[in-house]
Structures are given as structure tokens and as C-alpha cells.
Amino acid sequence: MTDLAIPQRSGNRAAFLGNLLLFLSLALLALNLRNLLPVDTWIETLVGFDPANLSQLMARDVLMPRFVMSLLCGGALGLAGLVFQQVLRNPLAEPGTLGVFGGAKCALAIAILWAPGALALGWDVVAFGGGMIATLVVLLLASRQGFSPLSVILAGLILSLCLNALGSMLMLVHFEALSDLYNWEAGSLVQNNWRGVQELLPRLGFVLVATVLMIRPLTLLDLEAGNARSVGLSLATVRTLAIVIAVVASGFVAGTVGVIGFIGLAGPAIARHAGARRFRDRLWAGPLVSAGLLAFTDQGLVLVSGGMEIPAGAVTAVVGAPLLIWLMRTIRSSQRMPQSSGSTAARQSRDDLTVFWIVVTLAALAVAIAVALAVGRLPQGWHIALGDEFGDLTPWRLPRVTAALASGGMLAIAGMLMQRMTGNGLASPEMLGISSGAAIILLLVTFLLPPLDRITMMGLSSLGAGLVLVMVLWLSRRSGFSPEHLLLTGVALSTVLGSTLTFLLFIGDVRVLRVLNWLSGSTYSVTATDATAICLLAAVSLVLVPFLARWLAILPLGAATSTSLGLSLGRSRLILLLATAVLTGTTTLIVGPLSFVGLMAPHMARLLGVRRPIAQTYVAATIGALLMVLADWIGRTVAFPWQIPAGLIATMLGGAYFVALSFRR
Secondary structure (H helix, E strand, C coil): CEEECCCCCCCHHHHHHHHCCCCCCHHHHHHHHHHCHHHHHHHHHHHHHCCHHHHHHHHHHHHHHHHHHHHHHHHHHHHHHHHHHHHHHCCCCCCCCCCCHHHHHHHHHHHHHHHHHHHHCHHHHHHHHHHHHHHHHHHHHHHCCCCCCCHHHHHHHHHHHHHHHHHHHHHHHCCCCHHHHHHHCCCCCCCCCHHHHHHHHHHHHHHHHHHHHHHHHHHHCCCCCCHHHHHHCHHHHHHHHHHHHHHHHHHHHHHCCCCCHHHHHHHHHHHHCCCCCHHHHHHHHHHHHHHHHHHEEEEHHHHHEEEEEECCCCCCCCHHHHHHHHHHHCCCCCCCCCCCCCCCHHHCCCHHHHHHHHHHHHHHEEEEEEEEEEEEEEEEEEECHHHHHHHHHHHHHHHHHHHHHHHHHHHHHHHHHHHHHCCCCCCCCCCCHHHHHHHHHHHHHHHHCCCCCCCHHHHHHHHHHHHHHHHHHHHHHHHCHHHHHHHHHHHHCCCHHHHHHHHHHHHHHHHHHHHHHHHHCCCCCHHHHHHHHHHHHHHHHHHHHHHHHHHHHHHCCHHHHHHHHCCCCCHHHHHHHHHHHHHHHEEEHHHCCCCCHHHHHHHHHHHHCCCCCCHHHHHHHHHHHHHHHHHHHHHHHHCCCCCCCCHHHHHHHHHHHHHHHHHCC
């Protein structure tokens, strides 16, 4: 179990902080009103305004309902986050980290495409249904590990990535039909009248009443399970009802204004750090801080935007990422992933088994390559290309297959290097945000610089990956690279990428469609030159792996042991960092930042019983290549004539793999 190390203080400080944020947001509202109307006309505008006066109309029916909506949404998300944290005893639980928003997004997309009648019930009802299903899946997966904080957040992260991948698939195939969903995903608080407030207020009032009625049982959850049962508390019933309340609150908000991330995490966390130790204190202070924080952020955006609409959801995600990293540094790590890579001599003695699996995986890869090159779909159905037809299709299919193969192998090698370097089985370019760091650099280059050649782009992408990797490891050094710290740093960085992309989609820049397709992990635009370059880099990385054998065997044993064995930690880690950055940056440029290949392939190699560092790296690289080749072929054929990017397919396969692995454990 984890908990926050907080000094004993009075809960009044937290309430004072919430009131201060409300006062500051009111001050910003006054400044925005003054920009529209003279101060002496404010009362007239509120009591009996002239509809023909545009400034009065904007103040009363746009600015004022927007302010009230920000208070309602912020308070509701703060309440939802507080209840989630109390039930799960996890200070990092909130609607975003538990997959509620991902489930809501997919539910809305499916309803728009195939069940438009469901939208008659309201977007908030559909969003609640999707969020509830996603939350139940997360809790079901985490129950296998006793709802430990790491298992809950990991399950939520994996499910969110899978749901977002599914949502992106639907958006790419049905872009025009789902265009409204882009605006919803940005989390805009813009209002044109008081209708949204009038609809949301009674629903959130019901949530508040239900929460107040459950104050006592929720407070008793602070006790140990045995003590809570001794006073007659039904833990299962209380937790179920509380989770439903939290999902209802966040679902209503998401359905009304869209995704607003981290507000549900920020309010309760700030209140707790300000001294609200008791649940009753946090129940008042947490939503109050969240409401004030969202209102302050939104009114600040109105003040500085100069007429340009900036969605509050995207901004809160960017602001919330540093907050999550700061919170992570205050958490005492409860567990450390087994350092399976630091294996004993007995576990490294299965040479015959290793050779067997190397042969099997290489054979499977050869079959997958043959299928990807020869088998496809035509309007008439499935078709196998043979003879001259195979030769005609090879120039079109071979670059894609080669790029997918090399990218999968390089991601797997990067994942192995990171897991060995940190002794953490959760480390991978995707999970730690390294791919997202490379993607952010490429996003900035795309929008700020003229078109660049591929070699320059590869160099910039590698630079971005390297900088992010150094930052992640620096932030996690005090915890000994614990899973919680590494994982949550990656969540924060991935959130920054997602919010940046959402903002670009919101403003409607035409270049964002090309970026969206690339971020999805498509090999569609890969040329023969690109394929040759990435294939050469993959070959070089495979050749250089044996020279790293000693480092890969010793580093997982820890800094003290490595130093005692004569290993230079600084030099070895620097070289591994550079290698990981180059591998990740290059593959991100070719197939995007998505997919679980860098995490999944090393795990699968260990499950096969391959333990020696070099053999495990080669088997993982072969599995990674196999997974990406299959993902590219499936994406090319499963929705013919549309093409699903390989990165999205790989993400779905990776999510399914970890769901199965969780149930197995």
C-alpha cells in the first residue's frame, strides 16, 4: 500500500486554499466582464439585459454560464477523484487514470456510428455507460493483485491506451461522422446559454446527496478491513455504491463538456497536502479546490486568449502532468517488480530450450513475412499472389513489411535495454513516455519548421527520445527506479502528447490529419529508402547487442553490486541511454509512438523460458518483429478497403495480451 507523506495540519488550510482559488477565479471573471461591459452596467445586465446589446448578451449567456459550468465540472471531478481515492486507498486514482474517459470516448463513438438512438438519452448517459464498463474492467483486472495501487493504475493505463486506440481507429475510418467527437475530447467549457448548467445542476445535486448519505461508511474505509467489518460495514456494498457515484459524476461531466483531465486528481491531492487529513475535511476541501482550480484556469484562458478559443481540458492536462510527477515523488514505493532479468546461473542453463525457441520464433517470423507479402484482400475476397503477380506486388508491400519488421525488433531491443538497465519489468519506450517525447519533438518540428528530410527528422526524434529518457530516469532515481515512479512519469508525458494533439485537432489545422495518421503508427507512407535505412539500423543494433552482454547481466543486480563487480555505472548507463534513444526515436518516426511491442516482446521471451541476456534480447527482437509484421498485415486486410495503422493494431494486441496475463496471475 502507498500513502502520501503529509505533515499534520489543520483541515482549515485546505478550505482556505479552495476559497482563495474561488476568489481569484472571481477576480478573473470580473476582469473579463469589465472587458465586455462597464462596471456600472453589470447589475442591469443581470437583472434585465437588452437582448439587442451584444456585449450584454455575451456577458449573461456566454461568460456567466461558462463560469458556473467550470465550478460545477471542477467540483464534480474533484468529488469523483476523492471518492475513487478513498475507496481504492490509492492517492493517484481519478477518472482519467481509471479509464473512465477512455470508456466514455469509445461509447460515444460507437453510439454515433451504430446506435444514434442511444444519444437521445443524452451524451452524459452514454458516457456514463462507457465509463462504468471501463472502470469495472480495470477493477476486475486489479482484483487479481488485491487492488494494489500499482496494479490499479497499470490496469487503467493499459485499458485507456487500448480504448484510445480503438477510438482512433474509428475516427480514422469515420472521420467526418465523428468530427464532433474531436471537439468533445478537447474538453471545452464554452456555453451559448444556461441550458447546459440547468441540465447538469440537478444531476450533480443527486450525486452530492448520495455522497453525503455515504459519509459515514466512506469514512470507515480508513480503517483496516477487519475493523471496518467489526462495526457492521459491508465493504463490497460500500465500495460498489461509491464507485458508481464517482463514475456517474465523471460521466455526467464528460458527457456535457468533454474530457477534462487531472482536475479530479489535483483537487483532493492539493487538499490533502494542505492538511485535510480526515475524509470529512477532504470531502469539502477537495471538490472546492478542484472547482476553484478549473474556474481559475478557464477564466485565465479567456483573459489571455484574445478571442481565440483554447479548450480547458487540453490545458489542465498539460498543467496536471507536472503535478502528477510531483505527487509521484512524495509517494513511498510499496513494492518493486521482481528483477527477473537478474537471474541466477540455474535459470540461465537452459541452452537447449533457448535454441529451440530461437528456431521457432524465426520460423514463425518467416511464415508471417510470406503471408504479409503474398496474402491480401481484393473486392472479390481473399487472394494469394503467386508468380509474376507476387513480383508485381512486392515493390509495394516489401517496404511496409520491412519497416514493420525492423521497427518491431528495434522497439523490443529498446525495451530489453531499459528493463535490464533499471531492473524493472514495466520499463519500455511506450510505457515510460519515451516514444511520446520523440513524438512531441516531431509535432513541434512539423508545425514550426519547413519540411525536413528523413535523416534530419530521425536525428531530431532521437534527440527528443533521449532527453525524455534522461528526465524520466532522473526523476525516478531517488526511488531506485520503482515501477510506480517510472510508470506514472510515462503517464504524465503521454498525457502531454495527447493534450497537444487534442488542441491541434480542436483548432482545425489541416496538417493535423497527417500527424494523426503518423501518430497512429501507419506504415502506409514508408518508402523503399526509409525501409532500407531502418533495416540497416536494426541490423547494426543486433550486431552490437553481444558487446553489451556483461552490462545487461550485471546492471539488474543494482548499483551497489554492479560497482563492486567493477562496472562503470556512468559509462554503461550513458551508452545504453544513447542506444535506447536512437532505437526509439527512429521507430517513432517510422511507425508512431503507439504499440506495446517494447513492453510485450521481452515479457513473452521470459515466459518462453529464455533467460540469458543476449539470447533473451534476440528472441524478444524476433517476437517484436513478428508482432509488428502481423499487426501491419491485419491492419491492411481486416477492414479492407480501409487501412488500420499497424501501431493501433499492435496496441490492441498488446492490451489483449496483458488482460490475459492479468487473469492468468
